[in-house]
Amino acid sequence: MSEPGRSSLLPLHTKGLTLEYDGARYINAIDLTLQTETLTVVMGPNGAGKSLLLRLLHGLIPPTTGQVCWNGVAMSDAIRQRQAMVFQRPVLLRRSVAANIDFVLGLKGEAKRDRRDEILDNVGLLDFARQPARSLSVGEQQRLALARALATEPEVLFLDEPTASLDPASVLAIEQIVTRAHQNGTRIIFVTHDIGQAKRLADEVVFLHRGELKEHSSASTFFSAPTSEAAKAYLEGRILL
Amino acid sequence: MQDFSQAFVLAFESVFSGDADLIEIIVLSLRVSLTAMVVSCVLGLPIGAILAITRFPGRGPALVVLNALMGLPPVVVGLIVYLHLSRAGPMGSFGLLYTPTAMIIAQVILIMPIIAALSRQVLEDLNNEYAEQFRSLSVPRHAAIRALIWDARFSLMTVALAGFGRAIAEVGAVIIVGGNIDHLTRVMTTAIALETSKGDLPLALALGLVLLAIAFAVNAAVMSLRLTTGRYANV
Numbered sequence: 170m171s172e173p174g175r176s177s178l179l180p181l182h183t184k185g186l187t188l189e190y191d192g193a194r195y196i197n198a199i200d201l202t203l204q205t206e207t208l209t210v211v212m213g214p215n216g217a218g219k220s221l222l223l224r225l226l227h228g229l230i231p232p233t234t235g236q237v238c239w240n241g242v243a244m245s246d247a248i249r250q251r252q253a254m255v256f257q258r259p260v261l262l263r264r265s266v267a268a269n270i271d272f273v274l275g276l277k278g279e280a281k282r283d284r285r286d287e288i289l290d291n292v293g294l295l296d297f298a299r300q301p302a303r304s305l306s307v308g309e310q311q312r313l314a315l316a317r318a319l320a321t322e323p324e325v326l327f328l329d330e331p332t333a334s335l336d337p338a339s340v341l342a343i344e345q346i347v348t349r350a351h352q353n354g355t356r357i358i359f360v361t362h363d364i365g366q367a368k369r370l371a372d373e374v375v376f377l378h379r380g381e382l383k384e385h386s387s388a389s390t391f392f393s394a395p396t397s398e399a400a401k402a403y404l405e406g407r408i409l410l
Numbered sequence: 411m412q413d414f415s416q417a418f419v420l421a422f423e424s425v426f427s428g429d430a431d432l433i434e435i436i437v438l439s440l441r442v443s444l445t446a447m448v449v450s451c452v453l454g455l456p457i458g459a460i461l462a463i464t465r466f467p468g469r470g471p472a473l474v475v476l477n478a479l480m481g482l483p484p485v486v487v488g489l490i491v492y493l494h495l496s497r498a499g500p501m502g503s504f505g506l507l508y509t510p511t512a513m514i515i516a517q518v519i520l521i522m523p524i525i526a527a528l529s530r531q532v533l534e535d536l537n538n539e540y541a542e543q544f545r546s547l548s549v550p551r552h553a554a555i556r557a558l559i560w561d562a563r564f565s566l567m568t569v570a571l572a573g574f575g576r577a578i579a580e581v582g583a584v585i586i587v588g589g590n591i592d593h594l595t596r597v598m599t600t601a602i603a604l605e606t607s608k609g610d611l612p613l614a615l616a617l618g619l620v621l622l623a624i625a626f627a628v629n630a631a632v633m634s635l636r637l638t639t640g641r642y643a644n645v
Contacts, residue, residue: 229546246548249546253547260542260543262561264560264561276547276548276550
């Protein structure tokens with residue numbers, strides 16, 4: 170989705186990416202390269218550092234040491250403006266569904282009703298346009314948060330467990346929107362600990378455990394022949410401590 | 411007890427007979443206090459918003475000072491404003507002493523810190539919810555402040571009401587800078603103080619009841635507005 174005449178954000182390189190708080194290390198020297206085109210799923214048990222890694226890549230928190238470089242350029246506000254993120258718990262403005270979309274379109278100077286209706290229609294929320302955003306079901310709220318993120322036309326979209334605690338129909342709706350966005354050229358980095366969902370979506374898998382990168386491989390390799398003990402245990406359903 | 415019953419009768423008689431003097435006092439009270447509230451909101455809400463979303467060296471002491479200013483003694487504020495507006499004061503040439511404008515200035519100084527401090531708390535709570543999303547969307551600071559104030563508007567109405575309540579009930583400052591001049595700067599509270607000092611307790615009580623009724627009416631109006639519009643905004 171990068172505009173003509175503007176260089177792509179990808180590939181992404183991280184070098185020695187480390188995050189510490191109060192002496193505890195949550196992300197431990199991660200070296201990672203993500204190429205263009207693929208849909209990356211970040212997996213791992215609770216506390217593995219998936220959400221923190223996403224926030225570091227999106228520049229929401231600064232690393233203690235190490236670097237995040239997008240196509241050779243260090244993370245900056247200008248780069249973040251070309252990305253979007255959907256959080257596990259949707260954060261919606263205390264306004265109508267339509268006004269939530271208008272807010273981001275307004276930031277880009279594109280607040281037009283046709284565009285907003287098109288965006289809402291894309292996620293099946295056009296009929297709810299005038300409804301208060303917070304009166305929607307959790308699944309619908311997450312679809313609205315996703316629509317708002319996509320309204321910024323991001324080149325890279327981060328999704329931090331967007332389907333956690335949603336019913337299967339809502340999960341399917343979110344996955345369909347994400348797949349469509351990916352097919353339209355948006356680079357997706359998707360966090361989940363749902364193995365089934367990872368199998369449905371992933372082109373490649375980044376597996377974390379205790380803040381360390383344990384495995385980074387294509388989805389077919391990861392699910393058929395994981396190399397790390399942690400990934401093997403996770404896929405076999407054994408408790409990982 | 412006889413004073414109370416007399417006061418009720420007198421209050422009803424005065425209001426429903428359309429006593430011109432009383433109406434004038436009520437209108438001036440509302441004009442002064444509502445103007446002070448609006449000015450305080452215009453100044454105080456952005457200050458509260460900036461304190462809510464920015465972090466800078468000295469923010470902690472600034473919050474302590476702001477919170478302490480909520481308890482400003484009205485008489486002291488009145489005296490300070492008096493010294494500034496009196497002929498010999500730095501703003502004496504404006505000739506504002508003993509005018510409604512002087513009363514508004516004194517009330518703004520009293521209630522602006524209340525509005526700024528309470529709105530800071532309301533907006534900071536909302537900002538804690540929005541901050542990460544705003545950062546992700548690269549929302550500029552001025553747009554974030556506007557969004558926070560708009561989305562917290564119903565809670566901020568209550569904050570404004572707290573300021574109005576303080577202003578309409580205040581007597582110490584306005585009597586010093588207004589002078590309680592009949593047909594010019596006499597408001598409900600200064601009239602009550604005057605009638606009490608004259609020993610006309612039923613009239614003072616009647617004025618007090620009218621003041622209470624106004625406070626109830628304004629609060630009820632804002633509350634119903636909040637309930638009606640809040641239902642549509644789902645906040």
